Amino acid sequence: MFFTYLRRELRRRRRAALVVASGLALGIALVIVVDAVSSGMGRAQARVLESLYGLGTDMTVTKAPEPSAEGEEDDRRPRFRFDAQGGEDGGEGEDGEKQSSDRVMVQGFQTLDAATVTEVGEADGVAAAAGGLSLEVVTVDGEFTPGRFQQPEGGGRPGGGAAGEVRGGGADFSVDGFSVHGTDVTRPALGPLTSSEITDGRGFEETETSAKVAVVDSAYAKEQELGTGDTVTVGGTGFEIVGLATASSGDAAADVYLPLAQAQALAGAKGEITTVYVQADDAQQLDAVRSAVLEAVPDATVTTSEDLADTVSGSLSTASGLAVTVGRWLSVVVLTAAFLVAGLLTSSAVSRRVREFGTLKALGWRSRRVTGQVVGEAVVTGLLGGALGIALGAAGAWAITAFGPSLSAQLGGAGGSGASGGPGGVMGAGPAGVMGGGMRQAASRSLDVALTAPVSLSVIALAVGLAVAGGLVAGAFGGWRASRLRPADALARVA
Amino acid sequence: MYELTGVTRRHTRGKDVVDALAGVDLTIADGDRLVVQGPTGGGKSTLLQMLGGLDRPTSGSVLLDGVDLAGLSEARLTGIRGEKIGFVFQSFNLIPTLTAQENVETALVPLGVKPRERRERAAEALASVGLGERLGHVPGELSGGQQQRVAIARALVKQPRVLLADEPTGNLDEATRDEIMDVLETRCEEHGLTFVMVTHDSHLARRAPRLVTLREGVLVPS
Structure with missing residues (x-):
């Protein structure tokens, strides 16, 4: 009887039921879309962050910056010495002879002892830790053209001295560079290389700790016309390219990946690393893990993915902010309005059915049965709204994924100083202090990420819950009214 | 058996105070057929509500089989209505979305009768009032007389002790009126029901073995 009565009643009042269901559907669809967009933003941010230091890495440990004293020159920074009359370091050379110099530098110039990896790995809450060394290889080549001494026509000055002036001359140098990352090949699950996919050849094998092998970013390989089996020269040493890696999103963390020991040898940084990549036991307890790591390595800087998320700016950040604030509030307002309208319409429907409910009470129906009938109708209406809302929300989310815009993300704008290290070091700390920003790696980096709305x-469960809640709210309005109804009203209406 | 003693019912609407019943004493024996007559606003429907446990007196007592309905909880009163009292209303008060059979079944729902038995008993009740061929019709597909027959079947299907009818032929033409009254009287006689009917129709009043008149809340000699 309950379901028969319910079904017939909803069919009779299908227009009113559709209005209530549509209101709830709108609110629920909005919740789904906002949640989906928020998730999409989260995924986009995660992809951006993954491109910084790889999948599975929850935090990085770098050396805290040590500002040099004013006026003091940092002897770790490379110097390029050229002689207008000869080659570098005083080498002899003819006029106009090309001169070239390359340097392998540690990004950010700040390193940690490799033993830090063990110390960090033993800290509470740390599941795994791996070291990495970020290098920058800078090549400067070009030529000096000395000026020519020219005497005016008519000879020297009175008195016999040579009169004239130096004209012409100058220098024409190009600066080029690429980034190198020394990877702990024994821990392939951690580090920047995990954010790339091996698209040709293979990755490092765990036994290749000292092998002269390299994995090259596919974009860099294309630019340099390199392929698997070729040799890439880094700091004068050739490495066999065993694989090409393609970044999952945005730019790769480095152009060339080498085994850590090889990278250390090239940079003259044996036993040193720039970054420890840390995977926590529980990604929800990063603050506790950060404290434990800082206790183990007091002079380090610990950067979590949350810290990095704060450095994301650009349209991704703006859209994310909008989704979180405006979208959520809009959802709350629409849902509240939908609930209220549903409640009022249900209450109004009960008012029109006073005689009906009064009659049922006169026949011996208890108040709770009458109320249950009203609530049941409202809940079914709510579920109908939920189904409509889920369909509408899913369609909206699909449309956003299919036709949504790409969002740009500016990363780590504040982290670009040469001494910042950490993920900033990976993503942007070039030797800007030395080369005045002429490097490929800028202090911040911009990535384009497609917006998805998963x-x-x-x-979906939340939507069903909201639908039921909406139905219960509406049912509570109507049920309360029905429960207060006196059976005498049934007769009063017809007396 | 009903025993009403000093029953009053005062309605207050703003500053207006209306005594719908002003001290009614009445005894109705089991199996009695009583017609309450009187002018509109005289308190007839209020008296019927007291007898049916739909309203409570302001003062006085309404005893049904020795139990004072005025002192019972709402749940107990609902239970008594469900088991012992059948109602027939002037406007039929059928659920418009339910079929004739389902409408009759609504009277069996509070008694916890299983669906199959409900359907069978409802069909029998409808057949007994001549609507055996109309089980699947909704009220909108039935004439006024047929709707009132459905209402009578609904009132009788649970085999009540008392049948209360409030102007049961008020919305019907004369021919149908007599037909409905025949049905009511026959069914009450067959089942030995206590039958109380409120009407202002003097033709119907003349058919009653016992007639009382209610005027301004007070029973007056007929």
Whole structure:
């Protein structure tokens, strides 16, 4: 009887039921879309962050910056010495002879002892830790053209001295560079290389700790016309390219990946690393892990993915902010309005059915049965709204994924000083102090990420919950009214 | 058996105070057929509500089989209505979305009768009032007389002790009126029901073995 009565009643009042269901559907669809967009933003941010230091890395440990004293020159920074009359370091050369110099430098010039990896790995809450060394290889080549001494026509000055002036001359040098990352090949699950996919050849094998092998970013390989099996020269040493890696999103963390020991040898930084990549036991307890790591390595800088997320700016950040603030509030307002409208319409429907409910009470129906009938109708209407809302929300999320814009993300704008290290070091700390910003790696980096709006099972469950809640709210309005109804009203209406 | 003693019912609407019943004493024996007559606003429907446990007196007592309905909880009163009292209303008060059979079944729902038995008993009740061929019709597909027959079947299907009818032929033409009254009287006689009917129709009043008149809340000799 309950379901028969419910079904017939909803069919009779299908227009009113559709209005209530549509209101709830709108609110629920909005919740789904906002949640999906928020998730999409989260994924986009995660992809951006993954491109910084790889999948599975929850935090990085770098050396805290040590500012040099004013006026003091940092002897770790490379110097390029050229002689207008000869080659570098005083080498002889003819006029106009090309001169070239390359330097392998540690990015950020700040290093940690490799033993730090062990110390960090033993800290509470740390599941795994791996070291990495970020290098920058800078090549400067070009030529000096000395000026020519020219005497005016008519000879020297009175008195016999040579009169004239130096004209012409100058220098024409180009600066080029690429980034290198020394990877702990024994821990392939951590570090920047995990954010790339091996698209040709293979990755490092765990036994290749000292092998002269390299994995090259596919974009860099294309630019330099390199392929698997070729040799890439880094700091005068040739490395066999065993594989090409393609970054999952944005730019790769480095152009060339080498085994850590090889990178250390090239940079003259044996036993040194720039970054420890840390995977936590529980990604929700990063603050506790950070404290434990800092206790183990007091002079380090610990950067978590959350810290990095704060450095993301650009349209991704703006859209994310909008989704979180405006979208959520809009959802709350629409849902509240939908709930209220549903409640009022249900209450109004009960008012029109006073005689009907009064009659049922006169026949012996208890108040809770009458109320249950009203609530049941409202909940079914709510579920109908939920189904409509899920369909509408899923369609909206699909449309956003299919036709949504690409968002740009500016990363780590504040982290670009040469001494910042950490993920900043990976992503942007070039030797800007030396080369005045002429490097490929800028202090910050811009990535384009396609906006997606994934609809999760949890948000579907939330939608169903909201639909039921909406129905219960509406039912509570109507049920309260029905429960207060005196059976005498049934007769009063017809007396 | 009903025993009403000093029953009053005062309605207050703003500053207006209306005594719908002003001290009614009445005894109705089991199996009695009583017609309450009187002018509109005289308190007839209020008296019927007291007898049916739909309203409570302001003062006085309404005893049904020795139990004072005025002192019972709402749940207990609902239970008594469900088991012992059948109602027939002037406007039929059928659920418009339910079929004739389902409408009759609504009276069996509070008694916890299983669906299959409900359907069978409802069909029998409808057949007994001549609507065996109309089980699947909704009220909108039935004439006024047929709707009132459905209402009578609904009132009788649970085999009540008392049948209360409030102007049961008020919305019907004369021919249908007599037809409905025949049905009511026959069914009450067959089942030995206590039958109380409120009407202002003097033709119907003349058919009653016992007639009382209610005027301004007070029973007056007929």
